[in-house]
Each structure stands twice: as C-alpha cells, then as structure tokens.
Amino acid sequence: MIVEQLITSFFAAAGFGVIFNAPKKSLIQCGLVGMFGWLTYVLLINQAVDAVPATVAAAVVVAILSQLCAKLYKTPIIIFNVSGIIPLVPGGLAYDAMRNFVENDYNAALQLAAKAFLISGAIAMGLVLSEVINQLIRKSRWTK
C-alpha cells in the first residue's frame, strides 16, 4: 500500500515538474522531494495525526529538501518547492466543500472549506518554518 503511494507521488511531483517546465536535469529531484513530502504526510495520517499538523510536518520536509537541492545544484529553490508542495494542496477537501455547496448542504460545506483553508495555512506555516530555520543557521554561521 505504501509502495503504491510512493510510486504515484513520485510521478505526480515529477509530472508537475514537466507541466511547470522545470529543467530536465532536476525532474528526478522534483519527484523525490514530492515523494518524501507525501511519505511524511501519509505516515503521520496513518498514525492518526490530524491533517493540519501532518501537513505542516510534510511542508517542512519539502522545504528543507528543496533548500538542500537548491544549494547542491545551484538552481532557484522554487523548482523543487513547487512540485513538492503540490501533493499537499487540499484539492480533495476543496472539491468536497464545493460539492456540498452545490448540494445545498451548507453546514458540511463550511466545515470542509474551513478545513481546506487551515491546511493551506499549514502549508504556508511549514514553508515559513523551514525558512526561519535556514536563516537561523546562516546567521549563526556569520556571527562565528
């Protein structure tokens, strides 16, 4: 079951690299970043962790890996970031919310929409966290 998730998330992230026209050399790294992000998310969800903290953790993993890749290959971080974050985007929830709105079940729709909004916020939180960590490391090196 987990192998299935790993393979599909790799291809999904790498495929997004193609859609966004990422350089050919970085496609595999894009896929790997996306795969590890999704792996973190799925493992946490399987441990009955709530979706929001799981997304924060996954986003942190994605951001840290992207920063490593960006340093290593001297390319803009955005290439890895974007493809890695895509699987975490709450597309499913947003869709469910929309569907409930259409079916006039506003209570369920609002609940789902709030959750989707929180998860988007969680992705942002994860990205910010890793940025903060990165700056802390860099600044502490300079002051040495």
Next chain:
Amino acid sequence: MKNNQNTNQIIKICLLAGKVMLQSGGETYRVEDTMMRMAASFGIKDSQSYVTPTGIMFSIEGTKATNFVRITERSTDLHKVTVVNSISRRISSGELTLSEASELLKEVEAQNHAYSLVIQILAAALVSGCFTIMFKGQWDDFMPAIIAGGIGFSSMVYFNHIVEIRFFAEFLASLIIGCLALLFIYLGVGHELDKIIIGSVMPLVPGLLITNAVRDLMAGHLVSGLSKGAEAFLTAFAIGAGIAVAFSFV
C-alpha cells in the same frame, strides 16, 4: 557621453532579465534581487527596483528617469527562471561582459517551452492518474482519471489560446472534466466519481501561485503576495465553479 550610453544599456539588461524572470513565474524577491545584483556587478552600486506581478520599476542613481516595464502575460516556465538566474551568477563573478549578457538574455527570452505540448499533456494525464491513487482511489479509476485529466488539461491550453481571460479557460476545462467523469460513471468504466474528478482537476490547481504568494508575503512583498493570492483564489474558484456546473446536470 559614453558613460551615459553604458548606463542605459545596463538598465536595459537589468529590465530584460527582470521581465523574463517575472513572466516565467519567478518569486518577486528573486526578481528584485537579481536585477540589483546585476546592476551592482556592472559597477552601479545604488539601484532601486520595485516589482509587482504586473510591472517592474527600476531606477539607477544619477540617471534622469525611472524605467518601467509592463508585464501583461504571465506563465510558468521554471527553466527560464533557472537560466536567467545562472546568467546573473555569471555576471556577478565577472564572466560575462555587458554585450554578451545582453545577447544571452535575448536568446532566453525568445526560447520556447523546453517540453513539447504533447509531452506536457501526457504529463498532466499521468499526474491525474497518480493523484487518483494517492487520494486512496482504486486502480480501476486510474485510466478514466488519465483520460479526463489529459483532455481537461488540453482543453485548458486550447481555451487559453482563444479566450483572453484565464479564469474562463479554467472554468471550461473543469466543466469538461466534470462531464467526462460523469460520463465514465454512467458508462460503468469508472467507479468513484469523486476520486476521478479530484485526480483530473489537480493539473489545473494553482500550486505555483499559492507557494509564490506565501513566499512573497514572507519576504515582505505585501502587494505582490496579496495579488498573487487573489489570482490563486480566483483560479481555485473557477475550477470549483466548473465542477459545480457539471454536477447541476445530474
């Protein structure tokens, strides 16, 4: 006189680099940073750049006027962002002269997408199928999602050529996806309507915009961050509305 001409050329190159980067989906802070670094390595220490998603302002201390470039078309082309980034690195390390850099940048601007449209559509189709499985769908729904996702993505590209308004293209594309998914269920090819639709819609989701919006807000580019956020929200809304209309046919 010679010095003045030189300054003008530097301004031109910086603006061109900024324009290519911004049109290709580079982050605002990166565009500003690149332009100022390039100016600095050509010997202009004091330059100011202000970048928004729709325009770039750039001024150099000591010249008469501030220069402005209007950005009307925005797409996602991470390859170009990378190339411009590496050109600016080479300028900083003194490898490139003014005229060489100008040549290279013009070349980049004229470049086409690195992947052909067919490959992009195939990638979008594959992504759709993979997402269906990732959202705990069955393998039976893999093929329907691939077909719906591929057709959905191609129709978005097609409508984008015809209609100037991007949100409308996304709306139509997701409407088509919704109808296709309903058709697959009706024909008995697909099993779970929700999973097929979620998977097929994913290539249209504004992931780059969301990440860029957050990144810009963090870096203190409030205007850019908010306007990119608005663009992302409108896109998501267009997709949702398209699916909603498809549902109302049932």
